[in-house]
Amino acid sequence: MIKIDYDQVVHLLEERQFTELAAFLKEQHPADVAELINELPQEFHLELFTLLDPEMASNVLSEIHDEFRQEILDHTNSERLVNIIDEMETDEAVDMLSELTDDVTQDVLSALDDEDRTNYTQLLSYPEESAGGLMQTEIIAVYQKLTRNEVIEDIRQNYEEVENIHRVYVIDDHHRLVGILDIGHLLLAPDSAIVAEMMDTSLISAQVDMDQEKVVNLFRKYDMYVLPVVDEHNRLLGRITVDDIIDVMDEEATEDAYRLVGLNEEDRVFTRPINSVKKRLPWLTLNLLTAILISSVVGIFEETIARLSILAVLMPIVAGLGGNSGTQTLTVITRGIALGELTLHNTWKAVTKEITVGFINGVIIGTLVFLLAFLLKFDPRLGFILGVAMVCNMFIAGLVGSLIPVILKSLKIDPALASSVIITMLTDIGGYACFLGLATLLIM
């Protein structure tokens, strides 16, 4: 495996042997250099980055963690940025441009030639999380009437610029996508073959405004490597490659995991502590409010607790299991939604299943708790109440853990916003009300 010796690089940096280090870095794979930067203490990042030639820098930048890249971009002058952008693929260049301050973006754009500037301005206008925001405009597009040799000549002229040419796109006179030509097919065809005879017309493409989650689902479903992007008139605009889809999948999985616990997507392992504090406080404040709400429900029964303090001791049992059950259901349902498994025709089946599972588990755990209370020689009424509270709690867990994300999804709101805090609030309130309410009725 290709791997850079971390200690050796730190040594060269500390000894300020920059010429030697630059020569060494030139020989490495850009992904390894990016990984090195991600691991190095932040004070070395800029020093090391300035040693890279524009081509290496262009390949390294997109692989550096967001927070580190931002720092590097902020300290790189426009002239070098232009040189770096010239070496980038269009999709990466646009991502970088969108991370610069508006002033710097304008500086860089005005230093580019007219064609590039128009192209980038157009690309910057697409939402970042849409097909247009993901695509690159480096494609090879040919007309149906061309011969095999003419297509090969076309590929030859663009070979340096377009990476991973596995397919050539076929367009008509209005630039509309009409077919796809696999390069292996082209290789094996006779010299005299015409594009129209060789191309595959069963097309799968994405509209430029398609949300990136849907784009990922196309790759997932049809096992694609590259997907053409078209406008509303089916005119070919660009292509999305699978390596970008892998990045989007990582992003989406992080987003889903984060939303469930109320984290902001930009709050990552290496975000500065002060920024993490700021990003987490609003959610913790919301959580404080839900906790106060739960506490006020318990407060209704303060008199009962005052007379029977064992109830307070048992409260964590009521709360713990309901919250966990609800979060389990929530996780199953939101994962199903994220993977596109839940559709119009099967959602209700999934919801009733979760409610059933919650209820059955509640009955089993409730019985277990009742028996345990009996063995420990608790007041049998107490065991009964605790058992019933469990059933109640875990039934609510199945109900709200499945229904809330499904309802949010149908309202086109991110289902992960249901989140464990909201679900736990509902199971806690239901569980405590049931437990303390029954205790007030039966024991007082």
Next chain:
Amino acid sequence: MIKIDYDQVVHLLEERQFTELAAFLKEQHPADVAELINELPQEFHLELFTLLDPEMASNVLSEIHDEFRQEILDHTNSERLVNIIDEMETDEAVDMLSELTDDVTQDVLSALDDEDRTNYTQLLSYPEESAGGLMQTEIIAVYQKLTRNEVIEDIRQNYEEVENIHRVYVIDDHHRLVGILDIGHLLLAPDSAIVAEMMDTSLISAQVDMDQEKVVNLFRKYDMYVLPVVDEHNRLLGRITVDDIIDVMDEEATEDAYRLVGLNEEDRVFTRPINSVKKRLPWLTLNLLTAILISSVVGIFEETIARLSILAVLMPIVAGLGGNSGTQTLTVITRGIALGELTLHNTWKAVTKEITVGFINGVIIGTLVFLLAFLLKFDPRLGFILGVAMVCNMFIAGLVGSLIPVILKSLKIDPALASSVIITMLTDIGGYACFLGLATLLIM
């Protein structure tokens, strides 16, 4: 977008117009047929599946949800299974074979020709979650001394069998991998070119026993489409294509999300309720034990609560925020580990950051709670105790939420096993002990 009319198919199924339906299905994309099966009520699955010809069936099977596929496989006879396997790529065939009962697997294997049987027996011996378990053996491998035209002839002979030929692998006389030849490069090269002149020798490959998570990280890092797999002597065994990596990423993301809340990976949206109940009970039982443990800590202070029942009312506030903070930290750290962002050189930085963030947030929320208690005219000692319990709680949340997964990882145990139940148990115990302990000391 290609899409099947669900209601029309249900109509044909109910009217038992199977000939018409079979003809209709023949024209569809296999991924659409698989999606249709996933959405149809289960009683139609077998009927519809038997209408598919072996080639369509082979492409549909791997896209059906696990629980449905198992049902279909259990009801398909060996003869048809052999026909289907003949149409499959080797990696999918092996996945299918491993899902059959041992008897059926033997039946199917003995019906295959010698070469296939030897190949499949070998492939079945690799662990499912390793490079060997993911790879397919359909590859084109050529010798260095071949000319361009000889390579093209080789590709022509294998074109039907090997899908997505983007690269040809170059081997030496001992079948060792020595280079890679991009098919675009081959297309543009002169007729007389020799493989050795055209190939790229900067190789990235996976050892056959490499864990699938590491394989995914190679695709992630080096933006690959296809990865060659070699044995310990660098002999070429097969290749892994990126569409399989997308499936693995989905699996791994599900696994991570599931482990955090103690779910079994096989407990999916459409798992039968009884199976979900069985899979969740062990974890809920563990959760019952942690809840009893927490309860017993509260029990130590029962007398304090008996005298001051407001403490019980405030307990949910102590528990809620610590648990949520801990789960947030746990999520940030386990995501960082899953994406390969945490390495030897930067883990400690991440842990100290989380502890710092936990402490600072604790101080802020603690102060907020103290002021709130003051405004609500609570006993100021009570506000103080609640505030201190918050600091204590959220500090523990940062500490255990980051340290436990990191320690588990260094012991080569899945860090997600730390799980919200364990973290919440620790923050609850810490928070309650601090809150009720201080109350006992200061107010009693």
